[in-house]
Amino acid sequence: MNLIDYFLQNQDLVLMRTFEHIALVACAVGLAILVGVPTGVAITQNKLIADMVLYLGSVVITIPSIALFGLMIPILSQIGQGIGYVPAVIAVFLYALLPIVRNTYTAITDVDPALREAARGVGMSALQRLYKVEIPLSLPVIMAGVRSAVVINIGVMAIAAYIGAGGLGSIISRGISQSDPVQIFAGAITVSVLAIITDGALFLLQKKVTPPGQASH
Amino acid sequence: MIKLEKLTKIFDSYGHQVMAANQIDMEVPSGEICVLLGPSGCGKTTTLKMINRIIHPTSGKVYINGEDTSKLCDTELRRRIGYVIQQIGLFPNMTIEDNICVVPDLLGWPKAQSRKRAKELLEMVALDPSVFLKRYPAQLSGGQQQRVGVIRALAADAPVMLMDEPFGAIDPINREIIQDEFLKMQQELNKTIMFVSHDIDEAVKMADKIAIFSQGELLQFDSPDRILANPINEFVENFVGADRAIKRLRLFTAADALVADATTSIGTEPVVSLQTSLTDASAMLYSSGAERLCCVDADNRIVGWLGHQQIAARLAQAPQASMEKEALSCQKAC
Missing domain, CATH: 3.10.580.10 (CBS-domain)
Known part of the structure; x- marks a missing residue:
């Protein structure tokens, strides 16, 4: 009951923190899409470079988020951004890269060789093959990568409250420092619900970019 | 007219030089169907794919209607040649209409003209445009897809068509039907066609000329009648089969x-x-x-x-x- 009271009394705060959270994740994953999709496409040209890039991505994802924030403080302090919004976005950007790059790379390399040949045979240039055939066919899988990046990082972003980035994590962290389980639960539940709703919305988007009759991944 | 002049392809396979096609000389007059025939790995597909440079020739020349194609860039050349492959290769992300209009769109035809053409072509193969134009390839049966594959190659009205085992993946009954439809269409369209097959019966049925390949060599290039009546050597004789006299009856x-x-x-x-x-x-x-x-x-x-x-x-x-x-x-x- 305390929980419901909390939500009723702090509607504005929860809403504001939720928007902050969404803005942080959207900004970081948006950047990761802008960098990750072209990278995923580019590394299809060379197996060795692809393996190296994907390995590097896996290494990054193994760094605990709290450690990553700590590592960035001295570096970003040089430009006066040691804590706050910037390191949070950079960390989540780094975590989001791997699923997006990997899914883009896998989807493009998995395009049916017969379709590649058909695209060459009708006289498409390399660039036309990419944006008329290969990327559209890869979109469902790329979207799946974006989806997992978003869902994972909605959770990761909660920790960013500790470096002063705001978001729903600040409700949890205040709950911890005040030994108030109600606030901890309120923050945690909101993070979970946000993740579930976003996952569902992105799933619908993923289905929308899948051509009828083609199996969705 | 398609003319091949000393067309040669040497593949490099782990340091070994493999002769996939050795100095192929042949000429298919306008309006004829030439079937390239032979066992797997004989060089027939390599020869076909060198014409639209899906495989780049090691040496030799290809002329289309008298024009030396080595002066054209790859994409320009391919847009002038209809291409049908065994796996059909319709783009799953495009509607049937957009699939048919791929080459006209690349060539920059006005939309109205290419869309009208798509409609006409679907009618030609007895697929109702009002039903099929807006469908996606996965919503069609194999036979329907292959018909669309063929009319896509016809869309820009290229005078020359290359077909790589186009009816190979279709069940025998539908194959006969599509072959008959195709021959009927060809009577009106008069395209110059190179057609790869490994099926002697299909070749006898479709071809004006048959080219028999083995191990990268063109062994015999002749009318079906002459190939069946006078095989040039033992290999051709064995390949066309002991019942070649009966096959000739079909002609x-x-x-x-x-x-x-x-x-x-x-x-x-x-x-x-x-x-x-x-x-x-x-x-x-x-x-x-x-x-x-x-x-x-x-x-x-x-x-x-x-x-x-x-x-x-x-x-x-x-x-x-x-x-x-x-x-x-x-x-x-x-």
Whole structure:
């Protein structure tokens, strides 16, 4: 009951923190899409470079988020951004890269060789093959990568409250420092619900970019 | 017209040089279907794919309607050649309409013109445009997809078509139907077609000329009749099969063998039309046990009869004049 009271009394705060959270994740994953999709496409040209890039991505994802924030403080302090919004976005950007790059790379390399040949045979240039055939066919899988990046990082972003980035994590962290389980639960539940709703919305988007009759991944 | 001049492909496979096609010389006159035939790895597909440079030739030249294609860039060349592959290769992310219009769109045709063309082409292969234009490839049956694959290659009205085992993935019954449809279409369209097959029966049915390949060499390039009647060596003879005389029957119709006699009385013997192939005619002779068949024309008037002897006599006739002479006379005519 305390929980419901909390939500009723702090509607504005929860809403504001939720928007902050969404803005942080959207900004970081948006950047990761802008960098990750072209990278995923580019590394299809060379197996060795692809393996190296994907390995590097896996290494990054193994760094605990709290450690990553700590590592960035001295570096970003040089430009006066040691804590706050910037390191949070950079960390989540780094975590989001791997699923997006990997899914883009896998989807493009998995395009049916017969379709590649058909695209060459009708006289498409390399660039036309990419944006008329290969990327559209890869979109469902790329979207799946974006989806997992978003869902994972909605959770990761909660920790960013500790470096002063705001978001729903600040409700949890205040709950911890005040030994108030109600606030901890309120923050945690909101993070979970946000993740579930976003996952569902992105799933619908993923289905929308899948051509009828083609199996969705 | 498609002309290949000393077309050669050498693949480098782990340091070994593999001769995939050795100095292939051949010329397919305009409006003819040439079937490239041979076992797997004989060089027929390599030769076909060197024409639109899906495989780049090691040396040699390709001329299309007299133009040296080495002066064209890859994409320009390919947009001028219709291309049909065994796996069909319709783009799953595009509607049937957009698939058909791929080449016209690349060539920058006005939308209205290319969309009208898509409609006409679908009607030509008896697929209702109001049903199929907006569908996606995965919503069509295999036979329907292959028809769309063929009309996509026709969309920009390229004079030349390359077909790589186009009907290979279709079940035998539908294959016959699509082959017949295609031959009917070709009578109107008069494209110059190179067609890869490994099926001698398909080749005899479709081809004006057959090119038999083995181990990268073009062994024999001739009319189906001459290939079946006079295989150039043991390999060709074995490849076309011991029943090559029976295969030849398909090339002739009742009209080619009958004894003209309008007074033939219809008794118990089976009746055949003039267009009946001798394959079907002899099958009727054997199955009915009759001595002869009665032939009638399109208006059901009796024109004559034929029996086993007439069929055998037709097979005993030498095939028509050789290719070289035909080619020469064609060059003069052109």
